[in-house]
Amino acid sequence: MTARPYLPLRSRATARRAPTRPGAGTAPPLGWARKGGITVAGLGLLAAGAAMLVLPGPGLAVIALGLAVLATEYDWAARLLAEVRQRASRMVGPLADRLRRKRPAPVTGSGWPAALRPRMGPRLTG
Numbered sequence: 001m002t003a004r005p006y007l008p009l010r011s012r013a014t015a016r017r018a019p020t021r022p023g024a025g026t027a028p029p030l031g032w033a034r035k036g037g038i039t040v041a042g043l044g045l046l047a048a049g050a051a052m053l054v055l056p057g058p059g060l061a062v063i064a065l066g067l068a069v070l071a072t073e074y075d076w077a078a079r080l081l082a083e084v085r086q087r088a089s090r091m092v093g094p095l096a097d098r099l100r101r102k103r104p105a106p107v108t109g110s111g112w113p114a115a116l117r118p119r120m121g122p123r124l125t126g
Contacts (some may be wrong), residue, residue: 035073042070042077 045066052059064084070077 038069038073042066042073045069 043066045062049059049061049063049066051057052062064081067077067081067084071081
């Protein structure tokens with residue numbers, strides 16, 4: 001199985017165009033506040049994910065979430081997220097193929113598969 005390349009994610013940063021007339025679109029202070037909030041939240045998630053790489057927690061998942069938040073505003077984050085998704089797909093592909101293969105259940109001398117064999121422990125009589 002080969003990794004399916006993901007299409008680059010389109011962020012709002014590339015889809016946004018300059019207003020055609022004054023006052024069109026969002027007001028500049030609101031746009032700056034939105035972009036600032038997304039930047040702070042995304043960088044905070046990236047920092048938390050980096051800390052979780054050495055501390056207990058889902059570090060890689062939080063880093064990917066931080067990139068996804070940043071990708072809504074920044075092209076570099078969208079490109080980096082697409083690259084991370086491609087690499088993850090390439091790494092998971094061989095593992096998924098290995099897990100899909102059927103393996104015969106080991107058979108013991110009694111004819112029962114080892115996982116289903118009744119356990120015969122010492123009987124305690126009282």
